[in-house]
Amino acid sequence: MPEQTRRGRPRGYDATDALEAATSVFWAKGYEGASIDALCRAMNMPRASLYQLFGDKQHLFLAAIDHYARTRLDPLSQCLGPLGALEEDLESFFDQVVTLATQDPSTPGCLISSVLSDAAGTNPLFKAELDRRFAALERRLSDRLSQSAERPGAPAEVLAVVLASVARGLTLRARSGAPATELRAVGRAAARAFL
Amino acid sequence: MPEQTRRGRPRGYDATDALEAATSVFWAKGYEGASIDALCRAMNMPRASLYQLFGDKQHLFLAAIDHYARTRLDPLSQCLGPLGALEEDLESFFDQVVTLATQDPSTPGCLISSVLSDAAGTNPLFKAELDRRFAALERRLSDRLSQSAERPGAPAEVLAVVLASVARGLTLRARSGAPATELRAVGRAAARAFL
DNA sequence: AACTTTATAGACCGATCATTCTGTAATTTG
DNA sequence: CAAATTACAGAATGATCGGTCTATAAAGTT
Numbered sequence A, B: 001m002p003e004q005t006r007r008g009r010p011r012g013y014d015a016t017d018a019l020e021a022a023t024s025v026f027w028a029k030g031y032e033g034a035s036i037d038a039l040c041r042a043m044n045m046p047r048a049s050l051y052q053l054f055g056d057k058q059h060l061f062l063a064a065i066d067h068y069a070r071t072r073l074d075p076l077s078q079c080l081g082p083l084g085a086l087e088e089d090l091e092s093f094f095d096q097v098v099t100l101a102t103q104d105p106s107t108p109g110c111l112i113s114s115v116l117s118d119a120a121g122t123n124p125l126f127k128a129e130l131d132r133r134f135a136a137l138e139r140r141l142s143d144r145l146s147q148s149a150e151r152p153g154a155p156a157e158v159l160a161v162v163l164a165s166v167a168r169g170l171t172l173r174a175r176s177g178a179p180a181t182e183l184r185a186v187g188r189a190a191a192r193a194f195l
Numbered sequence C: 001a002a003c004t005t006t007a008t009a010g011a012c013c014g015a016t017c018a019t020t021c022t023g024t025a026a027t028t029t030g
Numbered sequence D: 001c002a003a004a005t006t007a008c009a010g011a012a013t014g015a016t017c018g019g020t021c022t023a024t025a026a027a028g029t030t
Helices: A015-029 A036-043 A047-054 A057-078 A086-102 A111-119 A124-147 A156-175 A180-193 B015-029 B036-043 B047-054 B057-078 B086-102 B111-119 B124-146 B156-175 B180-193
Strands: none
Touching: A015 A036, A015 A057, A015 A111, A036 A047, A047 A057, A057 A086, A057 A111, A057 A124, A086 A124, A086 A156, A086 A180, A111 A124, A111 A156, A111 B111, A111 B156, A124 A156, A124 B156, A156 A180, A156 B111, A156 B124, A156 B156, A156 B180, A180 B156, B015 B036, B015 B057, B015 B111, B036 B047, B047 B057, B057 B086, B057 B111, B057 B124, B086 B124, B086 B156, B086 B180, B111 B124, B111 B156, B124 B156, B156 B180
């Protein structure tokens, strides 16, 4: 449907840009470190509209996590294809993980693995969300492993968690400032050593 | 030297217990989430003494990180021996990683991989500290790999980062609430898969 | 033009933040 | 005892926090 005619004063912000901006602020500053003021400024959105749209900071954060998953993780998941041999797909997957975690110096690492993981310490809602996001990637990896003829020693579900752990470890290392080229070599080595 | 005679009013707190308590608070609540009030209460230390001893919150956090490394990571590093075959040592290393990350439900995961990693987003001092701590583990793993007769495909320095990434990934998964038994199986699979 | 709807800017709220300061208690030294 | 030293409890500080509220502006509807 092509946008019903809207009454009232027109929005001064863009809803999609706003979520993208919020994602960046949380990604760079962490959940507690991102103040509502800073978020409003980056989102080009007045406080009242922010609360109207998202309810509170918690739910804005969850919306940002969802936006991040849709725009960053879904494409990454598609690298797993299957497009080529398992090893090739894993290499391109790790390669994209490194790209995601290093491409913007102001948002190093992974929003989920660093920021949500920290916030999960106190907030049960965030802890459950972290678990869901982690499980989703592992399910995807397990599926890909199962589709492959190659049969490593351990069950696919276990190996999937190994690979997911490597991916998350790479993003942590990126947050500490490790250069992309080094991390790419690590990703390649993991894909090869693993099979 | 056996403690010079001290003038002045005696301390009402214990210096070692205090750092241990601070570590727990940061570990559970994150850097921003840990208020000075909460820290003082847990450390059984008055504000004035805390500032006298550590200067400010930043440096208290760094002191807690150091305490954590000495009490948690050094013993973990010793699992790498060499005590047995490389695969056996790696298995016991991952096993201890999982134990560390799951043993206390109030402090899930790893202080460095979750809390320091989040805080590294804004604070350059913390980012450098994160890099140092990560590099130290990788150096230790690389040394252990070099001491082994087994020669995997990739260079020891690269493979060391793969293994360190797995370890960190395991602690992240623990923070999301994954049960220890599952993670132990993942650690065993990783030790076998990468050799 | 009058009414309804939506979004705006920005003041306001109480709570909490990290940090500093003040005055006092408890100890050793001389 | 007096002086020096160290640590204490807790008030005070100014800033900032997340969240709410009020008054107004800008649009469609009738």
